[in-house]
Amino acid sequence: MSEKKTVEKKILSRNDKIAAELRQRFRDNNVKVLNLLSSPGSGKTSLLEVTIQRLQGEIDLAVIAGDVQTENDALRLRNAGGKAVIPIETRGACHLDAAMVRNAVEQVQLDQTELLFIENVGNLVCPAGFDLGEDMKVVLVSTTEGDDKPLKYPAMFKRAGAMVITKTDLLGLSDFDIDRAIRNARALNQDLQILKLSCKSGEGMDQWYDWITGLLPLKPNNES
Amino acid sequence: MTHGVEQMHELAIAKSIIELAKNEALEHRLEQITEIGVRVGALSGINCDALRFSLDALVVDTSLEGMKLIIDELPAKGICLKCNHEHVMGDFIEECPVCKGLAWKILQGEELELVHVSGVDKEENKQH
Numbered sequence: 001m002s003e004k005k006t007v008e009k010k011i012l013s014r015n016d017k018i019a020a021e022l023r024q025r026f027r028d029n030n031v032k033v034l035n036l037l038s039s040p041g042s043g044k045t046s047l048l049e050v051t052i053q054r055l056q057g058e059i060d061l062a063v064i065a066g067d068v069q070t071e072n073d074a075l076r077l078r079n080a081g082g083k084a085v086i087p088i089e090t091r092g093a094c095h096l097d098a099a100m101v102r103n104a105v106e107q108v109q110l111d112q113t114e115l116l117f118i119e120n121v122g123n124l125v126c127p128a129g130f131d132l133g134e135d136m137k138v139v140l141v142s143t144t145e146g147d148d149k150p151l152k153y154p155a156m157f158k159r160a161g162a163m164v165i166t167k168t169d170l171l172g173l174s175d176f177d178i179d180r181a182i183r184n185a186r187a188l189n190q191d192l193q194i195l196k197l198s199c200k201s202g203e204g205m206d207q208w209y210d211w212i213t214g215l216l217p218l219k220p221n222n223e224s
Numbered sequence: 225m226t227h228g229v230e231q232m233h234e235l236a237i238a239k240s241i242i243e244l245a246k247n248e249a250l251e252h253r254l255e256q257i258t259e260i261g262v263r264v265g266a267l268s269g270i271n272c273d274a275l276r277f278s279l280d281a282l283v284v285d286t287s288l289e290g291m292k293l294i295i296d297e298l299p300a301k302g303i304c305l306k307c308n309h310e311h312v313m314g315d316f317i318e319e320c321p322v323c324k325g326l327a328w329k330i331l332q333g334e335e336l337e338l339v340h341v342s343g344v345d346k347e348e349n350k351q352h
Contacts, residue, residue, distance in 0.1 A: 004259075004342040005252040011240050011262065011336045094233050125269045126233035129336065151317045151326075155269045155334065187326030188317060 015130055018098035022105065022133025029110035032215050033118065035132050037156060038140035039149075040122030043166040045073045046199045047140070047208075048117060049080040054209060056081050059216065060112055064088060064104045065119045066096045073119060084108060095127040096120050114216055128155040135215070136161035143167045144174055147181035154188050162193040164208070169198040234271060237336070238278035242288065245341050254343030259292040261342075265335035266300040266314070300333030 010016065026033050036044045048063060055061060062084035065074040074087035086104045088096060101118060108116065118134060120127045139160040141149050144167060150157040157163070163185050165178060178196065185192055195211060197204030245260045264270050272295050283289050300313040306325035311318075313333070319326055 001345060002258050002342050003252070003254065003345045004340055005248065005254065006340050007244075007248050007338045009244060009248075009338050011237060011244060011338055014240060014243065093236065095236070097236065126236075128269055129233075129237075153269075154267050154317050158330070158334075184326065187328070190327065 012129055012131075015098045018102055019131035019133040022098060022102060025105070025110065026116070026133060026135070029113070030217060031110055031113050031116050033116045033132075033134040033136075034212075034215075035118045035120060035127075035134035035137045036140065037120045037124065037127050037137055037160070038122060038142075039124050039145060042122070042140040042142040042145065043199060044119050044122070044140055045076055047164070047166065047197075048077055048082075048119060050199045050205065051117075051208070051212070052077060052080045052082045054205075055115075055212070056083070059213070060114045061117070062086070062108045062113045062115070063117045063119060064101060064108070066090055066100075066121045068092060068094070068121055084113065090121055094121055094123045094125075095130050096132060097130050098132055101132045115212065124149070124153040124156050128153070128159055138162045138164060140164045140166050141181060143170045143176040143178070145176065147175075147177045148184060150181065150185040150188055157185050157188045157192070160189065160192060162195065162211075165194070165196045167198055167200070168196050168203055169201040233269075234274035235278040235282075237270060238275060238282055241279065241338060242282060244338050248338070248341045249343055252341070252343075253346040254341065255346045257288055257291050257341055257343045259294065259340075259342040261294040261296065261339040263296045263298060263335045263337045263339050265298045265333040267330065267333035268336045270336060272297055296339065298332055298335055301331045302328030302333075303331060305329060 038044055063077055063082055064086045065077060066088045067073050068090055071087040071089060074085050077085045086107045088100050088104050118132055137160040139156055182194055195208055197208050241262060245257055249257050264272055276293060279293055283291055303310050304320040304325050305327040307323040309320055309322040
């Protein structure tokens with residue numbers, strides 16, 4: 001006799017459970033965690049390179065860098081001066097999951113870290129559903145992409161806490177309408193924080209550094 | 225670090241479904257899983273064809289081979305925050321057909337759930 005049993009459970013409940021454990025560990029160690037997400041080529045690694053160069057020494061930074069194949073991104077970040085850069089090579093997988101991050105975190109000295117960046121695999125579809133225990137998902141959109149990107153990937157933009165528009169030095173060279181991009185993103189997520197910057201021209205970078213520093217608990221003598 | 229080759233995230237999702245279904249079967253003392261039901265919202269980022277393909281590929285030569293998969297695909301539904309119009313959307317966000325607004329409260333479409341597991345009951349199996 002066949003029996004039908006009602007389950008009603010989230011399919012990613014195992015991932016969510018590991019993510020919740022990670023989140024607790026990060027909190028216990030006072031580590032802020034940002035999960036960086038975007039399409040390939042939006043500038044996640046470039047943004048992290050300049051951020052490491054600027055904030056290393058001021059903030060204790062660590063980076064977990066996901067890459068489908070090769071450890072090229074992690075190498076770039078180490079060359080930029082990153083002291084704690086842990087690569088995750090997903091070997092074809094299009095996203096990071098919480099178990100991968102848990103493995104990588106073993107190599108991070110959490111008690112000596114204030115801010116941990118997780119550079120996700122370049123992809124706007126798959127990583128959206130995978131909680132990694134981060135404080136915030138930060139989604140990057142470059143001015144060489146479509147300004148309707150938020151509408152096409154609603155799952156990602158709804159879950160993000162901040163949107164960073166990159167490559168603003170190229171505004172005007174493509175059909176990207178920055179106001180429309182912001183309106184589209186805010187339509188999905190009224191509380192979304194928005195930053196605009198260019199790693200190349202330096203425009204908006206001070207606001208980015210201030211924003212990051214503002215996420216961290218205040219240190220005595222923290223005048224910048 | 226070794227991870228399996230997963231070219232699409234539907235494969236990872238399919239693995240999670242199987243793992244979850246097996247645990248549920250154990251808990252409910254089902255000897256063999258004959259059918260599972262999942263609910264997939266249009267905004268969940270899951271392609272149902274790819275999910276079906278992945279599950280079929282994963283169960284070949286396992287105790288789950290021949291298992292039936294029922295996918296309840298839910299369209300995205302929202303309420304316009306400007307004019308309160310309730311609207312069923314495609315797989316991405318559209319303008320409100322009434323007021324052209326773009327801000328929605330999403331009512332449905334983000335689901336990704338295992339709904340039920342059917343199988344042969346262990347106890348009953350012994351009696352027959």
